[in-house]
Amino acid sequence: MFKLAPSILAADFSNLGEQIRRIDKAGAEYVHIDVMDGMFVPSISVGVPVIKAIREKSKRFFDVHLMIEEPIRYIDDFIEAGADGITVHAEACKHLNRTLQYIKSKGIKASVAINPATHPSAIEYVLDDVDMVLVMTVNPGFGGQTLIPNSYQKIEDLKSMIKRNHPDIDIQVDGGINATNAAGIIKAGANILVAGTSVFRGNIDENVALFKEVFANATGESKGR
Numbered sequence: 001m002f003k004l005a006p007s008i009l010a011a012d013f014s015n016l017g018e019q020i021r022r023i024d025k026a027g028a029e030y031v032h033i034d035v036m037d038g039m040f041v042p043s044i045s046v047g048v049p050v051i052k053a054i055r056e057k058s059k060r061f062f063d064v065h066l067m068i069e070e071p072i073r074y075i076d077d078f079i080e081a082g083a084d085g086i087t088v089h090a091e092a093c094k095h096l097n098r099t100l101q102y103i104k105s106k107g108i109k110a111s112v113a114i115n116p117a118t119h120p121s122a123i124e125y126v127l128d129d130v131d132m133v134l135v136m137t138v139n140p141g142f143g144g145q146t147l148i149p150n151s152y153q154k155i156e157d158l159k160s161m162i163k164r165n166h167p168d169i170d171i172q173v174d175g176g177i178n179a180t181n182a183a184g185i186i187k188a189g190a191n192i193l194v195a196g197t198s199v200f201r202g203n204i205d206e207n208v209a210l211f212k213e214v215f216a217n218a219t220g221e222s223k224g225r
């Protein structure tokens with residue numbers, strides 16, 4: 001039930017294929033791919049051709065996080081490139097419901113992300129059309145930032161909103177996640193953890209193993225309850 005989604009933004013881009021193989025072999029369930037357009041967020045990162053190129057390196061779930069304005073324009077392209085799931089930002093879509101329904105109609109997983117300043121109630125009326133909600137725990141645009149402390153409360157609030165009518169929706173967190181704060185984040189209600197710096201800096205195998213240990217403990221605790 002808990003999943004690790006290493007963000008390749010922190011990977012060695014000169015060796016990307018090999019880095020994807022490493023996280024796959026280490027047991028990370030997802031490959032988190034951050035797409036940035038220089039408009040919705042200040043940075044520009046990678047796009048469709050890069051996803052196409054790395055698709056053959058791993059059979060894991062390609063979790064494509066679109067930090068771009070009006071992502072509906074590019075959904076088909078990202079699906080064709082190999083996305084298994086696409087996340088769009090509530091703040092970037094004029095017609096959020098239409099965008100999410102469009103993603104779902106193509107047979108892949110649809111997810112909605114909210115920035116730190118966005119209240120969970122902003123997505124209450126699209127929950128019927130999503131498989132996952134991504135809570136940004138930093139302001140999007142850069143790796144290596146520190147988690148914003150009120151994120152824990154926000155995840156709890158979202159969790160209680162979701163569990164009423166949509167208990168199966170995954171809660172993903174992204175930004176400043178590491179093996180030290182992971183336990184608290186899981187306790188608040190998240191089950192899919194994005195991690196860039198804390199997976200790719202240093203020894204990838206050891207870093208993934210640390211997260212797996214946190215997951216195992218959290219699974220044990222929830223069974224014991």
Ligand code: DX5
Binds near residue numbers: 138144
């Ligand atoms: C931020 C991206 C994140 C980022 C996470 O805009 O969405 O996925 O790469 O990096 P870390 O884990 O280093 O904060």
Ligand code: ZN
Binds near residue numbers: 033065
């Ligand atoms: Zn991301």
